[in-house]
Amino acid sequence: MTFLQLISNEGHSIPYILYFGTLGMFTLAIALVVFIVFYQRRIIQYQMKMQRMEEEQQKLLLAASIQSQEEERQRIAADLHDDAGPLLATARLYLNENLVHQEVTTQLQAIFSAKQIIDEAIQLIRNISHSLMPSTLKNFGLESAINDVFQKINGSGSINASCRFHDYRRRLSTEKELLLFRIIQELINNTLKHSHASFIHLIQGRNNDQFFIRIHHDGYGITQDTYEKYKIIPEGLGLKNIHSRVKILKANITFEKDPSQTYFKISIELPLETPG
CATH class of the missing domain: 3.30.565.10 (Histidine kinase-like ATPase, C-terminal domain)
Structure with a gap:
């Protein structure tokens, strides 16, 4: 084969090489773009999942905090109703409107008893306050x-x-x-x-x-x-x-x-x- 024939044959193969090379590069570029888009979608989905989990956890924490506060309020309400309420009601019995018509000794005894009950109620309220903020x-x-x-x-x-x-x-x-x-x-x-x-x-x-x-x-x-x-x-x-x-x-x-x-x-x- 002469030198001119060799160049001629190689000249015919060059367009094919360029064609397949360009096609390969184009295919690789498309595959890379698809991979990047798919990967970004996976990242976005993961971030959205993590955000939903974080929001769900925040809701659980908020619910727990509200439940804890509600239980604390109910406990305080129960203490005031069951303990402080009866004490003050009893003190009021001693200090009724008929007390002014009683003898002095009876009045002093009633006032002394009422004072003791009120002191007990004050101590109870202090204890409740102490439990909230020692x-x-x-x-x-x-x-x-x-x-x-x-x-x-x-x-x-x-x-x-x-x-x-x-x-x-x-x-x-x-x-x-x-x-x-x-x-x-x-x-x-x-x-x-x-x-x-x-x-x-x-x-x-x-x-x-x-x-x-x-x-x-x-x-x-x-x-x-x-x-x-x-x-x-x-x-x-x-x-x-x-x-x-x-x-x-x-x-x-x-x-x-x-x-x-x-x-x-x-x-x-x-x-x-x-x-x-």
Whole structure:
């Protein structure tokens, strides 16, 4: 074959190469576009699914918060109706309109009895107020309020309870202290009711820009998987209340069993407030 014939044959094959090469590139471009569109649709669907799950969780948390508040209102209403109401009604009986027609001795005795009943009603209302916002927490802060709780638990003699605050020179805001106190209160109550622990210990500290609380006990406890499961179901009202308060605090809570398998640990961490 001469040189001219070789060039001629190759010249005929060049258009075919260009044709198939262009077709391959075009097919690859279409496949890439289809893949990108499909992948983006999958991402959008996943994001929408996550958004729906987040909205559903928010609804459950809101329902739990409303239910908790409603139960608290019903408890307060019951205390006022069943205890304070009868006390005040009895005091009114002593101070009826016929009292002015009684002898002085009878009047003094009636006034004294009414005063005792009114004092009892005042103390009852103070107790109700204390359950809403403990005076120790309001006046002296989280450390004093938690120490007071642990002293009462330890004084019962049924469990060894101890509490240690290592670094609480600057208090959290009143709202955060109350939320954190309610979380700790719920955790302690659950431990006392369900764990059958022989000891419970709480420590507080600061780690760089984090405020933390650690609760240790040697009874039956839950792990993070259990918490994540029960915090979103209707039966787990206590855990949902904890979760809703943790979320308001923008904090993290973890439940774990120590590697030694001898005790459970609950950790609460929240960012420190920047001084104004």
